[in-house]
Amino acid sequence: MATAAFEDSDALKNVKAALEPGYVPSDDEEYMSETQLNYFRMLLLEWKKSIQSASSATLQSLQDGPIREPDLNDRASSETDWSIELRTRDRQRKLTAKIDAALRRIDAGEYGFCEVTGDPIGLRRLIARPVATMTVEAQEAHERREKISRDD
Template sequence: MEEGKIRMFKKMLEDQLNELAQSGEMTLSGLKNEEHNYADPLDRASVNENQGFMLHIKNRESRLINKIRDALERIEDGDFGTCEVCGEEISYKRLLARPVATQCITCKTKLEKRERIFGT
């Protein structure tokens, strides 16, 4: 892949990582602000449901942060944009849509078919 494209993806990933770090801090502060002892059971249930939802989002963000860090590491190692299964180059369009992708669309499609068939 061209050096200019690699730099563009690196900047895109770093920007996304910074954005997620900032939103993660807001999520945690939002959870801390909701640590009230509500007398009304409906209020407590609502707060608990909201906290569960926020924790789910935080978990998803955490997984994405790890994928972004892995992608940045692949850039440093010179492996970014190479399918981990077949070794072919991952298409530029796929990387634009999902810069953390580790598989080309062909290998990813095969994997998803197997997962649907075997439920793994």
């Protein structure tokens, strides 16, 4: 079972190899220039491809046959492992939808700008979380409002 962090680092390596050698978006260039947009588009596409590949591997493992452990403890352990794997794949399925939304924002020219304030999200945040839709400040305010409404 591959971890998400491993897949993410592989996606980032593939993108860096496909673009200009050593290219990393920087504050010295125009924000959301064509080069930056291509960088993020390729990063998102590689990320999506790695998620789909991992999902296919999980599906193939499930189709290979049911868990047939003779010992009840071994069977319980195997079922727990599969449960965790399936929850991970479900989270990644939701992430795939966010990746698709980010790709649509790139095509629409809206990528990199906060959906609440319209301010630039920032390169460091986008490199860390390419599917981000809000600035750090807007995200924090959103989470505070969410916590308050949950506590009521």
